[in-house]
Amino acid sequence: MSVPPGSIIVSDWHRCPDSREFFSKILHKKRRRKFGLLEAPMMPPQMNVDLVRYKVFLSGKTGVGKSALAARLAGLDLPKMHYETTGIETTVVFWPVRLKESGRVLFFRFELWDCGESAMRRFDHMLLSCKEKVDAILFLFSFTDRGSFDDLTNQISRITEPSDRVVKLVVGTKFDLFMHTDVTESDVTHFQEVWGLPVFRVGGDVSAGLGEVAPLLNALAENLWHQDCMAASSVSISPQAALRETSSEIIV
């Protein structure tokens, strides 16, 4: 069950003036800054901004644009040519978020896991590795490929169990190519009614600014935060919070 957008976090916060000092940490010369694994955005200690880490698996048929979506969310240049991903590649995305109730600011660290479909078929350990301690799964289809949309139910059934405590979101890619669309709005509406999963739309080729990726990243943050709060409350009062805050590990 997904969380209504804007119910936990400030939606469109990237447009508010008070977010500038936080978003500036992930920008460099008006482009998204690249972070190595030993790096993270740092705020002054007195601001009490925590870093929360989540693992997100991108699942979808070959060619729907998993690698392109990861690059887009990270603000990287989109690959000029389509090359099949022949192993597992991870991409780290940092995203600042303000909680509505407390006004507290968090930096979310999403680790996006992308695995080529043929590699997953050839090597058994690939899917297990992607699913290991996963927090969220983005199921991708392309609006220009009806087969990838029809394959969603198969993906969801094969990769997840009903008992999994995993955030599930669906992303339709290549939404800008509406002249070639294979999937109609009524298809999407019907899918949402049956599965109860929100569907997001992303375009194909334009270089993504913050505004283009904000809805999806905010939804990820919101649902993951909600999931952890629910898990924390179900353990009653535990000194070791369900949150795996690890900002102390990061050195810049």
Add this chain to the structure above:
Amino acid sequence: MLQAETLQLLCLTASSGVPLFSRGSSKQLPFSVIGSLNGVHMFGAGHGAQLSSCETDRGSRVVWGVFQDSLMLIAVSGSGGSSISQLQLRRLLENVWNCMVLVLGQDELSSIRNVERLKRELRSCYRLIDMLLERVNDEEGFMGDLTQCTDCLLPSHSGLLLQEAVDSFAQATESEFGCLLLNGRVARATEKWWSRLTPQEVVVLSVLVRSLADASSCDYPVFLPKGSPTVAIRLLSFQLLPGVHVCVLCGPKPSLHNASELISRFWSTLVENLRTCLEQAKRSSLPPSVSLRWDVQALLLINCDSRRALTVCPRVRVGAPAEDTPPLISTARRLELLRLFYVFAVTRYFTSQESTASDFAQGFTHVPVQCYLVTDECKCFGLQSPQHQLFLLMDPSVPTFALRTVATQTLSAITSATGF
């Protein structure tokens, strides 16, 4: 990249000549030409002759290679501005084959049960093949695909610290094969990485890691062309900082997730050291303690024992006299000249490393240890000892008779300061 547009690579089945793929030039060769290229090779084979290469009178070159009696690779270079040498094309075919084995494994390639299925599988190799095609005219100084030596970089300090970190990290991931890459060059590696991997394997692994430069971490199944051509192992790669990658070759464990959790423990205390090394890497493959003469245009130094190589192409002249100093020609051109001089030297004079020695070299009653070449753009000097090969490009203004002394001094300056 103009020349790259006239370079094309074809892959066909060796037994029947079925085309499997074509990469490179956007203008595809027509089927009739591909059929002819296959046909002349088959004709020769039918008469017990192995057709290796040919040149047209307009400067085009064709090189054929058959691998595992299974696949035929053909490299075709057009008559672009400057010709690509036969040796470069031969190396290209070998590297492409090694990349195909790296990705798919030898079994998949050597026993073709289903041509259509193989065609689909080969698509997984396109990224690496395209990178190899681009590297024929590399502008960043990578020479490994031509020299079949590992492109290296020598960090000025922190060398021992980084070595300990690589060794410890590899051990923690239950691996004996680990290396640290700075902007694609090997800065440190475990002992087994050097002693057990062939230079050709290191070259294709480096190409693979460079193709993943934007990823934070990777888990790629790989088949080592010599060490493990039929059983996949795993290459784990981690981007510590943009431009800095640590890689290990693993068996079934640890998972990428578990290995990732080791990164902070082993590397977080070395962030500043890595940043300093990165700054140096942008300037030179050599530490600042090694100063070269201002009139050195470029150099390639190979350690023949360890099969490692350093390429230096200064961006600015240091210590040049104020008056009448000619500007450096472009980096791309100097690297191209360095590559051409390397081919010139190893195919005619320093031929012990080459199985395809030319007729020219067989005429010698001795083993050449030095050679030089004077062109309009630079003067080239090649120096060979049992342990090293040095290929040096100097300004045309340097007297030819002084080249030997300058080369000897340059070699001494580098080896005494770095132990390379």
